[in-house]
Amino acid sequence: MLQPITFEEAASFVDRFHRHHKRPQGYKFCVAVGDGETVLGVAIVGRPVGRMVDDGWTLEVTRVCTTGHKNAASMLYGACWRAAKALGYKRIRTATLAEEPGTSLVAAGWTRIGTTPGGSWSRVTRPRIDKHPLGPKTLWQAGEPRALTAKT
Numbered sequence: 001m002l003q004p005i006t007f008e009e010a011a012s013f014v015d016r017f018h019r020h021h022k023r024p025q026g027y028k029f030c031v032a033v034g035d036g037e038t039v040l041g042v043a044i045v046g047r048p049v050g051r052m053v054d055d056g057w058t059l060e061v062t063r064v065c066t067t068g069h070k071n072a073a074s075m076l077y078g079a080c081w082r083a084a085k086a087l088g089y090k091r092i093r094t095a096t097l098a099e100e101p102g103t104s105l106v107a108a109g110w111t112r113i114g115t116t117p118g119g120s121w122s123r124v125t126r127p128r129i130d131k132h133p134l135g136p137k138t139l140w141q142a143g144e145p146r147a148l149t150a151k152t
Contacts, residue, residue, distance in 0.1 A: 005032035010042040014065045024062040033072045041066030043076040059084045061094040073104035081142040091143030098136040110142045
């Protein structure tokens, strides 16, 4: 069943159980799925990581992490979209590693919208130490297609 969770609790869960990412920097909201006693998975939703996608109408699921409980990830992805829509957002997106099949996203009604070549976020003018996978990603979205112009 779905249940509320604080950012700190969700981030700690990610720190303990996520296979290849640490906690994200910020968030808009979090949601958990549990069995009534134990948290079995969490989702953290925030502004889009890519600044060109941050149009004011779009949110991004920055982390989904489960203990492997059946249907937990699809339940979280579905809840994230319903909550975003209820808050007035027009779309929500996420990215998975290219080798991940996206079964939970398909089950939650999300659509594959493309791929990225991957790579580092580090630039000469803004150096960073990469602590995440740098390979290609698959992009997923629920909701309306992205508009060509920003929110006015």
